[in-house]
Every structure is written in C-alpha cells, then in structure tokens.
Amino acid sequence: MATQDLIARLESTIQNIPDFPIEGIQFKDITPIFLNPKLYEDVIADLVEFSRGKVDVVCGIESRGYLFGIAIAVALEVPFVLIRKKGKLPPPFISEKYDLEYGTAEIEMRTNQIQPNQRVLIHDDLLATGGTTEAAAKLVEKQGAKVTQFSFLIGLKDLHGEDKLKQFDAEVYSILNY
Numbered sequence: 267m268a269t270q271d272l273i274a275r276l277e278s279t280i281q282n283i284p285d286f287p288i289e290g291i292q293f294k295d296i297t298p299i300f301l302n303p304k305l306y307e308d309v310i311a312d313l314v315e316f317s318r319g320k321v322d323v324v325c326g327i328e329s330r331g332y333l334f335g336i337a338i339a340v341a342l343e344v345p346f347v348l349i350r351k352k353g354k355l356p357p358p359f360i361s362e363k364y365d366l367e368y369g370t371a372e373i374e375m376r377t378n379q380i381q382p383n384q385r386v387l388i389h390d391d392l393l394a395t396g397g398t399t400e401a402a403a404k405l406v407e408k409q410g411a412k413v414t415q416f417s418f419l420i421g422l423k424d425l426h427g428e429d430k431l432k433q434f435d436a437e438v439y440s441i442l443n444y
Contacts, residue, residue, distance in 0.1 A: 268312050268441045275305055276442055280420070294420050294444075296330065296391055309441065310334060313389070313417050314341040316439045321387040321415055323380055325349050327373070327402050330391035334419065338389060347379045349388075349402045360408050364401035373398065375405045382410030393418045393440060396427030403434050420444065 279302065283293040299306055313334060317324075325347045326335025332348070339346035352361060352372040361374045380386065386406045390399060393416070403413045413434045421428065421440030428438055 267316055267439065272308055272312060273442060276309070276419075279305060280442070294392060296333075296419060300333075309419065310337045310341060312441055313338050313439075316417055316437075317342060317387050317415055320385065320437075322384040323347055323411070324387045324389060325375070325380075325402060325406060327388065327390040327398055328354070331389050333391065335389040338387070338417075345379070347375065349373050349375050349405065360405055362401040362404045362408075364397040365395070371398070373401050373405065375402075375409075377409065380406060380409045380411045384411040385414040386411050387415040387417060388413055389417045391418065392420045392422065393427040393431075393438075394422045394425045396425075396430030399427065400430045400433075403431070403436075407434075415439070 279298045281295040281298060283295050286293040323345050324335050324339035326332045328350045336346050352374055355374050355376055358377045359374045360377055361372050363372045388399060388402050393399060399416060406413050413436045415436055416431055416438045418440040421443045423443050431438055
C-alpha cells in the first residue's frame with residue numbers, strides 16, 4: 267500500500283541504534299518522524315487506508331503504539347483502547363504474559379472498553395518476535411471481540427513475528443519490512 271516515496275522518506279528518517287536496549291538488538295528509532303509533520307501525516311494516511319471500513323476499535327500497545335494508534339482511531343472515527351504494561355491501569359482489567367525479544371513481560375487492558383463481536387485493529391510501531399502483539403490479541407479475544415487487523419510501522423521479517431499472528435486469521439500490514 268505504501269508508495270515508494272513514503273518508504274524512501276521513512277527509511278531515510280528512521281535511525282538504527284545498535285546494541286540498544288541490550289547488546290545484539292538493532293533498535294529502530296522512529297522519533298525523528300515526529301520532527302516532520304508532513305511525514306507523520308502521510309504515515310497516518312497510509313495506515314488509515316489499510317483499515318478504513320474494516321474495524322470498529324483501534325487498540326494501541328504501550329507506548330509507541332499510541333503515537334500512531336490514537337491518530338489512526340481519530341481518522342477512522344472509532345474508539346481507541348490502551349494496552350498497557352502491568353501495573354499501569356486501574357481495575358477492572360485483564361492481563362496476559364508474553365515473551366519479548368529480550369526478556370518477559372505482562373500487559374493489561376481495562377475490561378468493558380471493547381464489546382463482544384467488535385472488529386479490532388491492534389497497532390504497534392514494530393513487529394519483532396510477535397510476543398507482545400500475540401498477547402494483545404489474546405486480551406481482545408478474552409473479551410469476545412475479533413482481531414481483524416494488525417498494523418505496524420516496521421516489520422522485522424527475520425524474527426518471524428508474523429508467524430505468531432497467523433492463529434488470529436487477521437490481515438497484517440507493515441509499511442517497512444527489514
């Protein structure tokens with residue numbers, strides 16, 4: 267979906283930071299995108315086009331998933347629901363544990379913010395091993411909703427995160443793939 271121009275502008279803007287947060291990880295720093303409002307606007311337009319008419323709710327994964335997810339939800343005129351790290355949300359909430367590329371963690375979502383049978387887009391900035399996104403999808407399913415789409419700014423194909431998402435029978439889209 268993304269034009270070659272958008273891809274080229276993103277590739278020249280996103281910075282690769284080696285050995286962060288630990289040795290061996292190649293961190294993709296997306297923050298320079300926010301210095302260019304037009305580029306940010308074009309990213310949102312591309313992500314919105316992927317989801318237009320296909321979702322009832324957007325869920326963003328803490329914290330960088332919020333940076334684009336909220337804007338996607340606003341443009342689609344649908345609610346935005348936070349998926350947060352353990353201990354950050356007041357009750358009532360549900361939680362799910364998962365493995366990271368470099369450790370383990372747990373995420374939570376408030377209950378009653380997603381309704382049964384709603385079509386859900388889960389958005390995050392980056393798809394690596396897929397553990398966080400898989401856990402987020404399980405949170406959605408625990409509430410009777412259906413994940414119909416996943417979207418990312420960046421997909422790291424060599425880490426096979428998309429394989430973990432196949433169980434949800436949902437569309438997966440990354441603007442950039444490395």
